[in-house]
Amino acid sequence: MKTITKKQELAAEVASLKAQGKTIGFVPTMGALHDGHMALVGRAVQENRCCVMSVFDNPTQFNNATDLEKYPRNLQRDEEKLRAAGVAILFAPTPEEMYEPEEMAHPFAFDFGGLDQVMEGKYRPGHFNGVVQVVSKLFTLVQPRKAYFGEKDFQQLAIIHRMVRLMHFPVEIVDCPIVREASGLALSSRNERLSDEQRKKAVRISEVLRESRNFAPAKPVKEVAQWVVDAINAVDGLQVEYYEIVDAATLQAVDQWEGHCVGCVTVYCGDVRLIDNIRYC
Numbered sequence: 001m002k003t004i005t006k007k008q009e010l011a012a013e014v015a016s017l018k019a020q021g022k023t024i025g026f027v028p029t030m031g032a033l034h035d036g037h038m039a040l041v042g043r044a045v046q047e048n049r050c051c052v053m054s055v056f057d058n059p060t061q062f063n064n065a066t067d068l069e070k071y072p073r074n075l076q077r078d079e080e081k082l083r084a085a086g087v088a089i090l091f092a093p094t095p096e097e098m099y100e101p102e103e104m105a106h107p108f109a110f111d112f113g114g115l116d117q118v119m120e121g122k123y124r125p126g127h128f129n130g131v132v133q134v135v136s137k138l139f140t141l142v143q144p145r146k147a148y149f150g151e152k153d154f155q156q157l158a159i160i161h162r163m164v165r166l167m168h169f170p171v172e173i174v175d176c177p178i179v180r181e182a183s184g185l186a187l188s189s190r191n192e193r194l195s196d197e198q199r200k201k202a203v204r205i206s207e208v209l210r211e212s213r214n215f216a217p218a219k220p221v222k223e224v225a226q227w228v229v230d231a232i233n234a235v236d237g238l239q240v241e242y243y244e245i246v247d248a249a250t251l252q253a254v255d256q257w258e259g260h261c262v263g264c265v266t267v268y269c270g271d272v273r274l275i276d277n278i279r280y281c
């Protein structure tokens with residue numbers, strides 16, 4: 001595996017792969033790799049002639065400087081995992097390599113069609129501008145045939161699909177299911193920051209989401225949503241930031257069980273912000 005930090009060097013590698021007729025599968029990440037990331041990598045390695053990964057803590061998608069600072073990092077451990085998994089190229093640039101100073105100064109403009117006005121977008125203003133900014137740059141540099149994203153970041157995935165449509169990227173987005181611990185806790189780099197006690201409490205998030213499926217569609221959407229919030233908040237140390245039951249395509253809150261409905265939750269476990277989601281129908 002080659003680790004590359006300069007975009008010019010990456011461009012030369014990509015040109016050489018293309019000249020050899022090798023198709024590229026791409027997995028963008030912010031590092032602190034766990035088994036959820038490795039499931040994406042496993043698919044990308046299996047389904048493409050060549051797998052390219054990126055590890056880049058993108059500063060423009062963090063609306064909170066402390067959150068960026070606390071984000072776990074371990075490039076050396078990530079490199080070992082990726083080498084063992086059969087990744088060909090790891091791209092790990094610095095912010096200065098990715099951005100001109102003026103690009104960091106204002107939010108990246110994109111027509112989200114309202115997808116950024118709800119849930120994560122409401123609580124982390126500018127977050128998705130940064131995501132689209134960096135992923136569009138990475139797609140331009142890596143030129144993948146397929147790119148792999150996890151369904152845990154459900155809203156991000158919907159926005160990436162829209163970005164690919166609007167910007168005409170010739171890339172197939174592969175949606176990959178959430179990977180969970182045996183306890184049900186959704187894997188996340190942020191789980192590293194949970195104490196043992198907090199980890200046990202956080203398991204309740206996925207349990208409650210699963211249990212709530214027993215009530216749908218017999219009970220109204222609003223009642224199920226309130227039950228989820230109350231059941232999670234009943235655990236000392238857990239605090240729901242939002243729980244929304246939304247249409248899977250538009251991400252707008254629904255009041256009827258119609259079409260594909262997904263429940264998306266963000267919960268603070270101490271100062272660790274965890275997200276999860278569940279499909280109802």
Ligand code: PAF
Nearest residue numbers: 028029030058131134153
């Ligand atoms: O999901 C993530 O890890 C990030 O948002 C992404 C897609 C790598 C962009 O920085």
